[in-house]
Amino acid sequence: MQHPAKDRGGTPLPQNAGAADKKDALVYFFRRGSASLTAETRLNPEGPGYQLVVTEDSQAHVETFETLQRLLAREHELLQAWRAQGWSEVGASAGSAGSWRGPR
Numbered sequence: 001m002q003h004p005a006k007d008r009g010g011t012p013l014p015q016n017a018g019a020a021d022k023k024d025a026l027v028y029f030f031r032r033g034s035a036s037l038t039a040e041t042r043l044n045p046e047g048p049g050y051q052l053v054v055t056e057d058s059q060a061h062v063e064t065f066e067t068l069q070r071l072l073a074r075e076h077e078l079l080q081a082w083r084a085q086g087w088s089e090v091g092a093s094a095g096s097a098g099s100w101r102g103p104r
Contacts, residue, residue: 004061008059024042024043025040025041025042025049026042027039027040028038028040028079028089029089029090029091030087030088030089030090031087031088031090032085032087032088034087035056035057036056036057036094037054037055037056037082037087038053038054038055038056039052039053039054039055039078039079039082040052040053040054040055041075042065048066049065049066049067050064050065050067050068050071051062051063051064051065051071052065052071052074052075052078055061056066
């Protein structure tokens with residue numbers, strides 16, 4: 001049975017909370033053993049600002065940020081923590097944001 005995803009405040013998220021227009025998102029894929037985790041940074045589809053969507057074990061939560069600086073600081077904090085906890089980046093989007101070469 002799949003439970004609806006909730007934001008950090010416990011509010012149920014829309015069904016498409018983990019989906020974004022790919023041109024507006026950067027997705028990191030991580031694996032540790034058989035567990036997987038994704039982190040998606042994107043424009044807020046509901047208004048101004050940005051969102052960070054973290055999905056682990058089919059459970060997603062969304063953090064919303066007013067400024068890009070705050071989003072990037074949080075993203076950096078999480079990426080560093082996950083790497084320190086043994087998570088490894090995998091997949092086509094596994095490079096750092098600095099290695100992104102634009103749309104193809």
